[in-house]
Amino acid sequence: MSDEVDIPEVTHESGSGVPIEGNDIDTDQIIPARFMKVVTFDGLGEFAFFDLRFDDDDNQKEHPFNEERYQDSSVMVVNSNFGCGSSREHAPQALMRWGIDAIIGESFAEIFAGNCLALGIPTVTADSETIQELQAWVDENPNEEIDVDIEAETVTYGGETIDVTVDDAQRKALVDGIWDTTALMKSNAGEVQKKAEELPYVDDSTASS
Amino acid sequence: MSEGTLYDKVWDRHKVTTLPTGQDQLFVGLHLIHEVTSPQAFGMLEERDLEVAYPELTHATVDHIVPTSDQSRPYEEDSAEEMMSELEQNVRDAGIDFSDPNSGDQGIVHVIGPEQGLTQPGKTIVCGDSHTSTHGAFGALAFGIGTSQIRDVLATGTLAFEKQKVRKIEITGELSDGVEAKDVILEIISRLGTEGGVGYVYEYAGEAIESLGMEGRMSICNMSIEGGARAGYVNPDETTYEWLEQTDHFQENPEKFEELKPYWESIASDDDAEYDDVVTIDGSELEPVVTWGTTPGQGIGISEEIPAPEDLPADKADTAERAQEHMRVEPGETMEGYDIDVAFLGSCTNARLPDLRRGAEIVEGRQVDDDVRALVVPGSQRVQETAEAEGLKDIYEEAGFEWRNAGCSMCLGMNEDQLEGDEACASSSNRNFVGRQGSKDGRTVLMNPRMVAAAAITGEVTDVRELKEVNLA
Numbered sequence: 001m002s003d004e005v006d007i008p009e010v011t012h013e014s015g016s017g018v019p020i021e022g023n024d025i026d027t028d029q030i031i032p033a034r035f036m037k038v039v040t041f042d043g044l045g046e047f048a049f050f051d052l053r054f055d056d057d058d059n060q061k062e063h064p065f066n067e068e069r070y071q072d073s074s075v076m077v078v079n080s081n082f083g084c085g086s087s088r089e090h091a092p093q094a095l096m097r098w099g100i101d102a103i104i105g106e107s108f109a110e111i112f113a114g115n116c117l118a119l120g121i122p123t124v125t126a127d128s129e130t131i132q133e134l135q136a137w138v139d140e141n142p143n144e145e146i147d148v149d150i151e152a153e154t155v156t157y158g159g160e161t162i163d164v165t166v167d168d169a170q171r172k173a174l175v176d177g178i179w180d181t182t183a184l185m186k187s188n189a190g191e192v193q194k195k196a197e198e199l200p201y202v203d204d205s206t207a208s209s
Numbered sequence: 210m211s212e213g214t215l216y217d218k219v220w221d222r223h224k225v226t227t228l229p230t231g232q233d234q235l236f237v238g239l240h241l242i243h244e245v246t247s248p249q250a251f252g253m254l255e256e257r258d259l260e261v262a263y264p265e266l267t268h269a270t271v272d273h274i275v276p277t278s279d280q281s282r283p284y285e286e287d288s289a290e291e292m293m294s295e296l297e298q299n300v301r302d303a304g305i306d307f308s309d310p311n312s313g314d315q316g317i318v319h320v321i322g323p324e325q326g327l328t329q330p331g332k333t334i335v336c337g338d339s340h341t342s343t344h345g346a347f348g349a350l351a352f353g354i355g356t357s358q359i360r361d362v363l364a365t366g367t368l369a370f371e372k373q374k375v376r377k378i379e380i381t382g383e384l385s386d387g388v389e390a391k392d393v394i395l396e397i398i399s400r401l402g403t404e405g406g407v408g409y410v411y412e413y414a415g416e417a418i419e420s421l422g423m424e425g426r427m428s429i430c431n432m433s434i435e436g437g438a439r440a441g442y443v444n445p446d447e448t449t450y451e452w453l454e455q456t457d458h459f460q461e462n463p464e465k466f467e468e469l470k471p472y473w474e475s476i477a478s479d480d481d482a483e484y485d486d487v488v489t490i491d492g493s494e495l496e497p498v499v500t501w502g503t504t505p506g507q508g509i510g511i512s513e514e515i516p517a518p519e520d521l522p523a524d525k526a527d528t529a530e531r532a533q534e535h536m537r538v539e540p541g542e543t544m545e546g547y548d549i550d551v552a553f554l555g556s557c558t559n560a561r562l563p564d565l566r567r568g569a570e571i572v573e574g575r576q577v578d579d580d581v582r583a584l585v586v587p588g589s590q591r592v593q594e595t596a597e598a599e600g601l602k603d604i605y606e607e608a609g610f611e612w613r614n615a616g617c618s619m620c621l622g623m624n625e626d627q628l629e630g631d632e633a634c635a636s637s638s639n640r641n642f643v644g645r646q647g648s649k650d651g652r653t654v655l656m657n658p659r660m661v662a663a664a665a666i667t668g669e670v671t672d673v674r675e676l677k678e679v680n681l682a
Contacts, residue, residue: 005257023528024403024504028642032649033623037274037288039248039295041356051649080524081404084437084504085642086621087339088246089355110407110439111339111353118357128524169371173230180357182257185234185365189262191225192366195236196263199222200472201329202238206265 009177010120013102014147015074017138017157018064020049025078026085027112031094033086044090045097065098069142077135078105080128083112092116102148104155104164106131117170120179122150124164134162151175214375214478215331215444216410219350222476223333225367232369238332239349240267240362241318242305244274244296245623246337250359251299261303263366268327269300270308272317273623277586277613280310289624303363316589316615319343319431319557323423324591326456330445330473335362340557340639342433345442346426347449348477350410352440373439374485376409380417382493386681387674389567390425391559391637391657393417395498396490397429398436399508402525406438409485412478413443417492423452424561431558432639435505444477499544499670500641500655502532507641508655511672515540535643536652544670547654550632552577552665553646554610554658555586556620559637564658565596569604571662571673577609578668584611584626586618610665622647635664 035047053063060066076095082105083091092115095103102122113123126134137158138146147156150171154161166174173179185192196202212218225234240263247269254260261267274289284290300307308314308321315321319340322328330348335341337359344351354368362368380393398405411433418426426443433441443449450470453459459466496510507529509515517540518529533539538547554560554568565587577583585605587593593615596602602612619626620638627647628634634646634653641653654670659681663673674681 022531023524024506026504026640026642028621028640028645032644033273033621034647036245037286037292037623039292040252041249051644081407081437084403085339085435085640087337087341087353087355089249089337089357092355107404107407109404109437111355111434115355115357118355167371169231173232176229178229181228181230181232181369182259182361182364184228185361185367185369186259188226188234188367189365192234192236192262195223195225196366199236199238201332201469203265206263 005180005183007177007180008120010122010174010179011151012147012149013075013122014145015101016072016143017075017077017146018070018073019077019135019138020064021079021135023080024084025082027083027088027091028085030083030091031088036088036090041090041093044094048094048098074099074101075146075148076100076103077131077138078103079131080106082108084109087111089115092119092121096121104131104134104148117173117179120174122148122166122170122174124148124155124166126162126164130162211479211481214412214482214484215348215442215476216350216375216412218476219331219333220372222331228369230369232371234367235333235370236367237335237362238266239327239334241322241334241336241341242267242269242359243318243338244271244292246356247359248292248295248299249356250363253360254363259364261305261363264304266366267305268308269296269305270315270318270321271296271310273617273621275310275616276624277616277618277626280614313590316592317557317560317617320561320588320592323347323427324456324589326453326458329453329469330449331476335368339434340431342439342441343427343431343557345430345433345440346423348442348445348473350440350442353434374409375412376406376486376488377412377414377484379415379487379489380413380492381415381489382417382491383420384417384492384495387497387659388495389657389659390421390428392495392498393492394429394432395500395505395508395655396495398432398506399498400490401436401488403435403504403506404437406433406436409438411438411441413441415492418443419446422563423448424563427561428558432505435639445473497657497660497673499660501536501538501544502529503535503641503643504528504532505639505641505655507532509544511545512543515542515544517541544654545672547670548633549581549635549664549669551628551634552581552583552661553619553634553636553638554584554661555618556638557588558639559658560586560588560592562592562595564637565592565601568658568662569601571659571676572608572610572666573604575608575666577665581665581668583609583665584613584619586613587615589615619646621645635661635670637661
């Protein structure tokens with residue numbers, strides 16, 4: 001293996017929707033801490049929203065992720081401050097492994113949005129009213145496609161196209177296929193080393209390595 | 210001309226280049242890692258055949274899964290043992306310093322960094338942990354990152370990041386007796402909201418902040434993220450330098466202290482720095498703050514009434530209603546008298562020495578309520594050792610508290626320390642999210658350490674200022 005990783009350009013994401021209603025849905029809700037006692041992200045998908053989906057006896061509760069009609073959905077529609085709290089990348093990893101490719105919401109917690117970007121998952125925003133309309137539409141049209149155009153900053157559903165916002169850096173990173181930054185940043189290793197040498201607190205041994 | 214805020218200056222000193230995305234590539238001065246969020250990143254490095262670029266700027270500890278009772282190896286829980294072994298292997302292979310439990314230096318990552326003098330003003334500090342904002346108390350630029358970003362930092366020593374705005378939060382006046390740093394930050398979050406800080410870094414300033422010791426400043430910066438701000442900081446001052454001077458790092462290298470001090474002084478915000486927003490709060494008006502809901506923003510003064518959802522802004526009403534149902538509280542009530550089953554004094558917010566000392570002053574000569582299970586979990590082995598030498602362990606144990614070993618413990622219930630069923634917990638930690646403390650029906654009330662101690666004694670949420678014969682000064 002080498003550090004040349006193929007990074008796909010993410011210009012569009014299309015699929016049917018799944019509405020997850022509620023503000024301040026934290027990453028402990030998205031993936032409870034007890035499922036993080038693992039050393040890989042494999043298999044996290046089935047634990048997404050676990051405590052909201054199952055009771056103490058593992059019986060299903062009412063939750064969109066349990067509903068048959070949303071099982072093939074890939075575009076999640078959420079409200080405000082989604083993904084707040086813990087920085088655990090396990091949260092977007094679990095959603096991605098459940099089948100989510102894109103998230104449309106009122107607003108996102110910063111670390112969560114950054115973690116999504118690192119996985120190539122767009123987090124696009126629109127105002128509260130627009131989101132609620134979209135959630136209602138998804139509820140009525142669970143099998144209909146939603147198209148998220150990251151480059152044009154639009155979402156098309158039910159024959160209608162609406163404007164959404166994609167953070168500039170996120171849009172550029174996704175559209176140009178540079179959202180996985182490891183190789184890109186590694187190519188600047190010389191400048192990084194120079195920076196290390198300039199900083200007064202970095203030991204000379206490091207600075208000269 | 211003004212060079213701006215600490216944030217501007219530290220950013221500029223660490224900026225390597227601007228990436229094609231428009232993000233800046235920032236040099237990372239200290240990368241802290243722990244067992245929960247780093248193993249996958251090491252796995253990614255291996256897949257890509259990459260090595261750790263700056264192991265000497267990386268430091269590891271174990272905190273989330275470590276048992277706080279029996280720490281003999283192998284750990285009783287297989288998954289915990291596996292995570293620990295993985296971390297041991299990774300740090301050994303990469304040559305990364307590890308404050309493991311045998312070192313006597315182990316503890317919560319946000320306690321040990323400052324303790325050892327790794328955390329310094331003007332450094333960029335990252336960790337796969339949202340409470341990394343804690344280190345901002347020293348005038349560092351510190352923030353939590355995800356695992357793919359850990360991979361980036363391990364592989365390159367840098368991170369792709371967008372510059373944010375700065376909001377200065379000025380706490381004027383003097384805090385009254387019984388009011389602590391924890392109350393200040395809970396008040397800030399309840400006023401500005403859990404997403405009020407999204408897009409911002411918080412600069413905490415003002416008389417009430419300046420008069421706090423480093424531990425109090427850490428409690429405040431720690432919870433910046435609960436207000437949506439990924440980072441928060443306090444400008445370094447004499448209090449900061451005094452702390453640094455007595456750490457191992459500078460005791461061993463006193464010349465370094467003198468050498469670096471001018472740098473530290475140079476990165477403090479200029480008096481005429483411009484801020485994107487300024488918020489002022491009169492600290493003298495604050496009282497102990499407790500949460501009534503399931504987000505850290507749902508806090509009120511101990512004498513204040515729980516708000517009716519319909520009186521809140523429309524976007525907060527729904528969350529409030531669900532929170533009140535979960536917590537089983539009614540609008541119009543105060544939180545005083547709310548029955549408590551568990552008292553947890555611990556976490557990266559409030560498990561440092563002064564926290565444990567203040568709690569001990571409350572419990573000394575008293576008994577934990579018969580219906581309460583109370584535990585003290587020191588933030589680090591060093592905190593534990595000093596506290597034990599001072600006799601704090603004895604005070605707590607005589608009162609009926611369990612005295613544990615260092616770790617994150619019941620803040621997030623990743624080890625055996627968890628709430629059971631619908632237990633209500635008076636907690637000095639940072640998050641009251643549903644399920645956070647290990648039981649999805651558990652109920653968490655956030656408060657300062659003395660309030661936790663008081664609740665343990667009375668069995669209910671109690672205004673510590675009203676306990677008799679208590680010296681709060």
